[in-house]
Amino acid sequence: MLHSEPHLLALYALIVAITMVVQVGAAAKTVGLPYLSSARDAQKPLGTVPERLRRTVDNSVVALALVAPAVLLVETGGVGIPQTVLAMQVFVLARIAFAALYPLGIPYARTAVWAAGFLAILFLYLIALTAPLT
């Protein structure tokens, strides 16, 4: 199941959803559920780690928005190769590392794994561009 690009995409979407739950859980500890379930008209700082998780989620949503069209293009264009599966495996592993390193506040390594995920996306778009025109 981890050998097809769409499956790896669905897996990563699930991981981002779990990250969102972790973020809400961390924020519930600092500002409480009554504030989180309110309309949040006055912005409250969430605290260091929940804010890092917030930025992790924001960054992951951008990553999903970039990777999803690439996977769709590779799949529907019929240009998948073992290397595109490998790129998605690298992407998922890099993004899991990103989600772990960001809340821990580890610099450089976080940027390095972000770049690995980004390069994997670029590779998928390059392959998608080789799809024949119909």
Added chain:
Amino acid sequence: MTAMTPELTALTLAALLQALQYLLYAVPANLELGPGYTMSARDREPSKPLSEKTARLGRALTNHFEGLILFTIACVTITLADKSTAFTAACAYAYLAARVLYIPAYYYGLRPGRSLIWAVGFLATLLMLLAALL
């Protein structure tokens, strides 16, 4: 060619809902801040903040972007993997209904209604992603 599944129909409607949410937010925001500000590069914060209700519509819009990227991937991967069932179709329409109700829930500051409605849409998406993966 992949057939149009109920999930893809729900996804199209969800995207149209997002476009509608844009209008729901942009029209009052332009009336309140003035096109002089909204059409500028917005280097500075507006001199007068948005009204409470308009700011809530803005946050409802932002929130739907996150929901929509996960939902898009769920709908597309279910379709590509040929995993569409009555259950996943019901989940897709539950998501759509939840996202429609989320807008008035946010606007009127329903607590904990807004969070519960959000949770319905989120859970429906999770179940769809799991269905795509399993």
